[in-house]
Amino acid sequence: MKYKRDPKRIREVLGKKVQFILGDMACVYGGLLAGCSFFGGYPITPASEVAEGMARMLPRVGGTYIQMEDEIGSIAAVIGAAWGGAKSMTGTSGPGFSLMMENYGYAVMTETPCVIVNVQRTGPSTGQPTLGAQGDMMQVRWGTHGDFEAIALTPSTVQECMDFTIEAFNLAEKYRTPVCVMTDGEIGHLRERIILPDEKDLKLINRVPATIDKKKFIPFTNSQTRKSKVPDFPTFGTGYRTYVTGLTHNEKGFPATDKQPDHERLVKRITTKITDDSDKLVMVEKIQLDDAKIAFVTYGATARPAESAMEMGRKKGIKVGLLRLKLVWPFPDKLITELAKEVDKIIVPEMNLGQIVHPVREYASGQCEVVSAQKIGGEMHLPNELFKYLEG
Amino acid sequence: MVDIKTAEELNKKYLREGMWPTIFCNGCGIGVVLEYTLWAIEELGWDMDKVVFASGIGCSSRLPAYINADGLHTTHGRAIAFATGIKAANPDLNVIVFTGDGDCSGIGGNHFIHAARRNIDITVIMVNNFIYGMTGGQLSPTAPLGSIATTAPYGNIEHPFDICGLATALGANYVARWSVTYPYQPIKSVKEGLQKKGFSLLEFLAPCPTAYGRRNKLGDIKKHWKWYDDNTILIEDYERIMKYGSEEEKEQIKNKMQLGVFQDIEKPGFFEGYEKLVNRLQEKKSKTAKTKGRK
Amino acid sequence: MIEVKEDWCKGCNICIDRCPVDALEESDKLNRRGIRPPRLKKENDCNYCRLCELLCPDLAVTVIPDKEDDKKPMKKTLLTPVGGKIK
Secondary structure, eight states, X not given: OOOOOOHHHHHHHHOOSEEEEEHHHHHHHHHHHHTOOXXXXXXXXXXXXXXXXXXXXXXXHTOEEEEOSSHXXXXXXXHHHHHTTOOEEEEEOHHHHHHTHHHHHHHHHTTOOEEEEEEEBSOSTTOOTTSBOOTTHHHHHHOSXXXXXXXXXXXOSHHHHHHHHHHHHHHHXXXXXXXXXXXXXXXXXXXXXXXXXXXXXXXXXXXOBOOSOTTTOOTTSSOSSSSOSSOOBOOTTSSOOOEEESSOBOTTSOBOOSOHHHHHHHHHHHHHHHHTTTTTTOXXXXXXXXXXXXXXXEEGGGHHHHHHHHHHHHHTTOOEEEEEESEEESXXXXXXXXXXXXXXXXXXXXXXXXXXXXXXXXXHTTSSEEEEEEOOSSOOOOHHXXXXXXXX | OOOOOSHXXXXXXXXXXXXXXXXXXXXXXXXXXHHHHHHHHHHHTOOGGGEEEEEOSXXXXXXXXXXXXXXXXXXXXXXXXXXXXXXXXXXXXXXXXXXXXXXXXXXXXXXHHHHHHHXXXXXXXXXXXXXXXXXXXXXXXXXXXXOOBTTBTTOOOSOOOOHXXXXXXXXXXXXXXXXXXXXXXXXXXXXXXXXXXXXXXXEEEOOOIIIIIHHTTOOSHHHHXXXXXXXXXXXXXXXXXXHHOOHHHHHHHTTSEEEEEEEEOOOOOHHHHHHHHHHHHHXXXXXXXXXXXXX | OEEEOGGXXXXXXXXXXXXXXXXXXXXXXXXXXXXXXXXXXXXXXXXXOOHHHHHOTTOOEEEOOOGGGGGSOOOOOSSOOTTOSOO
């Protein structure tokens, strides 16, 4: 049973236009709207609801759901399904994300599009399973071995969980790379109002299938039909007979592990296909930054108390603004450098011991003071606590 | 109908141009396993556009690069999980997994167990040479008691893994073990395994003169291949001798490795059951649209 | 008669060892790797069982039945070889 995206059927299964649902379920809605047809998952708190929602809804729209034996099997099946022609995703949390690292690197090397939803929780190790944190932000960028570029989105509301999952599928298909949606236990288990987008407002990007003559097709080089470093996708079963491997390979896909130039050419193409577009990949929200002298730079769940603290500060007359990062990797370096020229102090509130504060400090280049407002243990910052940073 | 009769024609039809000769050592049994598979596919007459090969890491997992069909060379031990995904996305594809003894029974044991339990519709061809050949000759889970390897320099003290016994217990549809040294029965068996719906496992005992044979004093290639003839026995003969034979005969065959088809049943596969589930839900379309409550 | 792709032969000698009627031997010429590929002996009893072709790990041997040897008595092998009868 090969999947065909049927918009009417999807709307029938998802239900009303305005709903009150969990953050995890919003990720499921986003996946179904984007046309996901394979989910391979494994239960883990706080991401089990993603798997449960998919188990209920995916068979009803004609997709395939399999509960795999572990997270490693989940991500492996997701990558296999992508090569079989499906849009595929999985959902996990910290310990499972650590297990998936080897195959995450495999997806990067073989240029496979897929989506991983990481509902972060406190770590390291088992930590506090039911409480949220933001401790995996560096892992998504550097977690797997070797050199690679990552794409990671950080939603702050339940509506954004849905919208960013759809955006994650678009980015994955456009750049042929795995994309992570980094929510956290707080947003994942929060119930809020969402509004489903109409079919006409939905913009979906699908992978470009290979269509040229089979004898002339070269699978792992710049696209032969349009100007792009992302090659066309030769789905298995369409007659292109591609050989896909995680070893360093030449343009035709065969192992070429003996010479230095082969590896450099391949890895530079895989990384620059994303970094060349880093200007287009800036997704931020700017609140009251025009005359600000102090700025909060934040992402994910901490943006909510930071906004309240900003308003408290404005009432007291302090000129404070907020820059909310919606897409954290590739990091918006130019934006931070410009912001650092205009303000005196940047505060980075995070639910970890300081992870995104490091690139902020790097790109601020000493032009202003950068302060890390850390809180760990599963509780979100309170606006009062952040307000203290504004005064001090 | 078989219209290819010679190895020359088989070469041209199924192998990628310019990739041969293989990287395998001389006397290695992996090339022979490839050929048996290709002869079986030729007899079945499959369309090579719809056949996908998946493999893990190791000497036997280098096979898909030589075949002119879609191939996925994955991470160590996870080939079966990748194959499950490929089959889920497009159940019309025929998926064949080439894997080795360490890849399948060592690191990949968990994925093997669950794919067999679910009866996923793939064929796993496991090449068992009792050693980790590609990395230089380390101990493998299937190595016989007392054998020598680089990580077991004083002899192996662990008991060997019987993967066919495990697959039989899990209820896989087709389980067989053959030695590489005689061609006719393996080719027929591969053909049966490929046609069977549900999970099929074919274990091939292949010689590795370079890593295993040299360290275990099995002599040169000729003697090593002969060792397989002397130490294996067909399962029908084994059972007959155990039932009716004399004490002396029983003593002789007690420790030989058994070859043959261990299980051949017809359980419904995973994707058949899943399709029934999807059809059942589509029929209840009108009812589900009206149900309120938890989604 | 047999046809050997000389550059593909790795010299394992499995075909020579396993021929049931002992019809093969190493030839005198050397291939690109310095290996001596097999050839049929001058006096041989080859009955086209094709075991050499099926067992070669490198698909280097092909058995081609000669038409004028039809009058040689063909020995029955235990099972019919894959591929059906000879032309």
